[in-house]
Amino acid sequence: MRQRTDITQQAVESMTRELQEIQEFTIRIAQGAGKIICEHREEAELTSEFKRGTELVTNADLAADKYISDAIQQQYPGHLIVSEESSPDIGNIQKLKQPVWIVDPIDGTVNFAHGHNQSAVSIAFVNQHQVSVGVVFNPFTDEMFTAQKDGGAFLNGEAIQVAQESNLRRAIIATGFPYEKSNMEPMIRRVREVLNHCADIRRLGSAALDICWVAVGRLDGYYESLSVWDFAAARLIALEAGAKCGNFSEVPEEIDPQFYDQDLLITNEALYPQLLAVLHSAEGH
Ligand code: IPD
Numbered sequence: 001m002r003q004r005t006d007i008t009q010q011a012v013e014s015m016t017r018e019l020q021e022i023q024e025f026t027i028r029i030a031q032g033a034g035k036i037i038c039e040h041r042e043e044a045e046l047t048s049e050f051k052r053g054t055e056l057v058t059n060a061d062l063a064a065d066k067y068i069s070d071a072i073q074q075q076y077p078g079h080l081i082v083s084e085e086s087s088p089d090i091g092n093i094q095k096l097k098q099p100v101w102i103v104d105p106i107d108g109t110v111n112f113a114h115g116h117n118q119s120a121v122s123i124a125f126v127n128q129h130q131v132s133v134g135v136v137f138n139p140f141t142d143e144m145f146t147a148q149k150d151g152g153a154f155l156n157g158e159a160i161q162v163a164q165e166s167n168l169r170r171a172i173i174a175t176g177f178p179y180e181k182s183n184m185e186p187m188i189r190r191v192r193e194v195l196n197h198c199a200d201i202r203r204l205g206s207a208a209l210d211i212c213w214v215a216v217g218r219l220d221g222y223y224e225s226l227s228v229w230d231f232a233a234a235r236l237i238a239l240e241a242g243a244k245c246g247n248f249s250e251v252p253e254e255i256d257p258q259f260y261d262q263d264l265l266i267t268n269e270a271l272y273p274q275l276l277a278v279l280h281s282a283e284g285h
């Protein structure tokens with residue numbers, strides 16, 4: 001029995017060590033990608049085009065994506081990568097047996113291309129179907145948000161926590177608007193309701209940073225529909241900082257909420273039911 005306990009203990013320790021190594025590697029590649037992004041802006045080498053007619057993508061997005069994907073492939077050849085610019089669709093993440101990396105090389109490309117500093121590299125690592133490491137790095141402010149599952153959340157190495165605001169009327173809520181603008185009505189109804197019930201709204205232009213800003217207490221709440229690379233890392237960071245991470249519409253039974261990209265809602269525990277009720281009232285519930 002004792003021997004078995006020792007083996008289990010050893011397995012836990014080796015897993016923790018492995019995750020620690022993965023996190024250190026992730027931080028290094030986020031910094032490397034950040035350097036590439038900053039250099040593209042400083043050296044005025046920026047070129048851009050529009051994916052699907054509306055989604056801005058620059059040569060910095062592509063260069064950072066390639067750098068991150070190459071680094072992961074070299075270090076962990078058996079792992080899979082979901083990355084916005086080079087491999088956005090590798091099938092159902094939940095069903096993949098191998099470890100998976102979920103990458104947004106620049107979250108906040110419109111900000112980046114217009115000289116705003118609210119942009120970040122976002123990298124999540126999924127092991128045994130669990131988002132286990134999350135790193136979001138803003139190279140313009142040199143802010144590195146990190147989390148390991150069950151290990152707390154950090155900004156530049158200092159532990160962070162969500163804000164303690166419990167009054168929705170005093171709360172600052174962030175959201176975002178989709179590139180595709182064919183069905184604006186429900187979104188406008190939500191903005192109207194939320195604005196009517198909270199102190200103010202922000203549209204800062206980087207979902208990953210919006211969620212990290214909830215984690216660090218600069219924002220009180222956040223809601224939006226996204227793609228998995230926008231939120232996988234930041235959601236873990238928010239959870240580890242004490243946020244409640246859910247959805248304001250029903251998550252289909254077969255989908256793990258860690259990867260469900262529709263109608264995200266992230267706040268502290270006290271504000272969650274209040275904001276949820278407001279968002280539901282916008283749907284006419
Ligand atoms: C976008 C940003 C934005 C959000 C959009 C995302 P991108 O990501 O996160 O804040 O509103 O839905 O697509 O295109 O800059 O990587």
Ligand code: CA
Pocket residue numbers: 104106107108229230
């Ligand atoms: Ca994004």
Ligand code: CA
Pocket residue numbers: 061084104105106107108109
């Ligand atoms: Ca992006």
